[in-house]
Each structure stands twice: as structure tokens, then as C-alpha cells.
Amino acid sequence: MFKVTISRVFKRTEDVMSFQFSKPQAFEFLPGQYLLVSVPKNGKVLTKPLSISSSPTEDFLEVTKRITGHEFSNVMAELRVGDEIFIDGPNGNFTFKGEYPKVGMLAGGIGITPLMSMMKYCTHRRIQSNIILLYGNRSEDNIPFFEDLNRLAKDNNNLRIVHTLSRAGDSWKGRRGHVDSEMIKEHIQDYQERVFYVSGPPGLVKDCVQHLRSLGVIDERIRTENFVGY
Numbered sequence: 001m002f003k004v005t006i007s008r009v010f011k012r013t014e015d016v017m018s019f020q021f022s023k024p025q026a027f028e029f030l031p032g033q034y035l036l037v038s039v040p041k042n043g044k045v046l047t048k049p050l051s052i053s054s055s056p057t058e059d060f061l062e063v064t065k066r067i068t069g070h071e072f073s074n075v076m077a078e079l080r081v082g083d084e085i086f087i088d089g090p091n092g093n094f095t096f097k098g099e100y101p102k103v104g105m106l107a108g109g110i111g112i113t114p115l116m117s118m119m120k121y122c123t124h125r126r127i128q129s130n131i132i133l134l135y136g137n138r139s140e141d142n143i144p145f146f147e148d149l150n151r152l153a154k155d156n157n158n159l160r161i162v163h164t165l166s167r168a169g170d171s172w173k174g175r176r177g178h179v180d181s182e183m184i185k186e187h188i189q190d191y192q193e194r195v196f197y198v199s200g201p202p203g204l205v206k207d208c209v210q211h212l213r214s215l216g217v218i219d220e221r222i223r224t225e226n227f228v229g230y
């Protein structure tokens with residue numbers, strides 16, 4: 001368990017906030033791992049798992065939280081620069097640092113956080129793995145990390161990102177609807193050659209795994225991170 005001091009807090013969208021803090025000495029993690037984050041509330045301590053949205057190649061740690069209006073979110077949303085929180089970890093084996101030559105990533109909403117760490121890592125380290133991300137959100141102004149994703153795709157020729165929106169406005173020129181088997185077939189034509197990383201709230205992960213299975217992708221090629229708690 002480490003005590004860390006918040007160095008930066010900011011909104012990524014209307015209901016998504018990022019929290020940055022310094023990396024404790026000798027703290028090491030793999031892209032995709034998560035922390036147990038503990039915050040004080042009226043004399044008790046609230047603890048939740050949160051994926052690390054920064055990359056091991058960056059000199060700070062970052063977690064990114066969807067602010068739901070529930071107890072843990074409310075405390076997180078009140079955090080300011082200089083506040084202290086506790087972190088424990090790193091935890092988890094939903095990790096990627098270039099082990100596979102071809103990867104497919106399927107994410108919805110806040111499920112992007114562990115994948116963000118992986119994509120930043122692969123870009124910064126010039127990893128040659130080819131990555132295609134299919135990313136579903138509600139609307140244009142609701143896409144966490146939109147600018148960061150654009151920048152990564154520009155900097156990394158091996159990374160392609162396709163957005164889809166379930167409630168897009170009239171001006172949206174991209175794809176509409178959820179990540180489904182049609183979208184996978186259209187945008188990841190070599191899906192049988194890829195290892196898939198699926199991340200997000202449990203319902204979305206379940207649906208995406210079903211879509212992959214319906215296309216004949218075997219379970220050994222599907223890795224999942226379930227954001228239990230949503």
C-alpha cells in the first residue's frame with residue numbers, strides 16, 4: 001500500500017475524470033494492470049479497483065473514473081491537487097506489451113482505460129504489433145480520450161481506431177450502433193489471426209465475447225477485463 005498525493009485532476013468528458021499522482025519509488029506495472037484505490041469517507045475508507053490509464057513509459061500514474069453519482073464517485077469527484085489517497089497494486093493479468101503480432105481491442109466507454117495504457121506503451125516503445133481498436137460510446141461529446149486516441153493513431157502506423165456511437169448527432173459521419181459482429185467483420189477482416197482484448201462494463205464484455213464466438217474466434221484468443229461495479 002502506498003500513500004500518494006494528487007498532482008493533477010481534470011475532466012475528460014462531462015462524467016469522466018482523470019486523477020494523476022506521482023509514481024512511488026520502485027513502483028512498476030504492466031500496461032493494462034489496475035490499482036486498488038482507497039479514499040477516506042466520514043472516518044471509513046472506500047476502496048475500488050481502477051485500471052491504470054497511464055503507461056509505464058510515463059513518469060506519473062493516472063486513473064480515470066466514470067463519475068456515477070454514487071458514494072465512491074462522489075468522493076473521487078471532490079479530490080483536489082494536494083489531497084492524499086492510498087493505492088495498492090499493481091494487480092491483474094489483463095496485460096499487453098507486444099506479445100502478439102496482431103491484436104483486436106473492443107471497448108465501450110470507460111472500458112478504454114487499460115487499453116489506453118497498452119496503446120500508449122506500444123506507441124512510445126515503437127512496438128511493431130498491429131492493433132485495431134473498435135470503440136463504442138454514446139455520443140460525440142462523450143468519448144473519453146478522444147484527442148489522445150487521435151494523436152496515438154497519428155503517431156503509430158500500426159494502430160487503427162474505429163469509433164461507433166449509439167446515439168450520434170446528425171453531424172456524425174462515422175459509424176453508428178454498438179460494437180457487433182458486423183463491425184468486427186467489416187473493420188477487422190483478419191479477426192481469425194488476432195488475439196482480442198475486451199474491456200468495459202460486464203454487459204458489454206459479455207456481448208462482445210458472444211460476437212467474437214459467433215464468428216468462430218476461440219476463447220483462448222479472447223482476453224477480458226470486466227469492470228464489475230457498473
Ligand SMILES: Cc1cc2nc3c(=O)[nH]c(=O)nc-3n(C[C@H](O)[C@H](O)[C@H](O)COP(=O)(O)OP(=O)(O)OC[C@H]3O[C@@H](n4cnc5c(N)ncnc54)[C@H](O)[C@@H]3O)c2cc1C
Pocket residue numbers: 034048049050051052064065066067068069070071072073074092110113114225226227228229230
Ligand atoms: C479490474 C477492474 C478495473 C476497473 N477499472 C475501472 C476504471 O478504470 N474506471 C472506472 O470508472 N471504473 C473501473 N472499474 C469499476 C469500479 O471499480 C467501480 O466499481 C465502478 O466505477 C462503480 O463506481 P461507483 O463510484 O458508482 O461506486 P459505488 O459508489 O460503489 O456505486 C456502485 C453501485 O453500488 C450501489 N450503491 C452505492 N452506494 C449505495 C448506497 N449508499 N445505497 C445503495 N446502493 C448503493 C449503486 O447501485 C451503484 O450502482 C473497474 C472494476 C474492475 C473490477
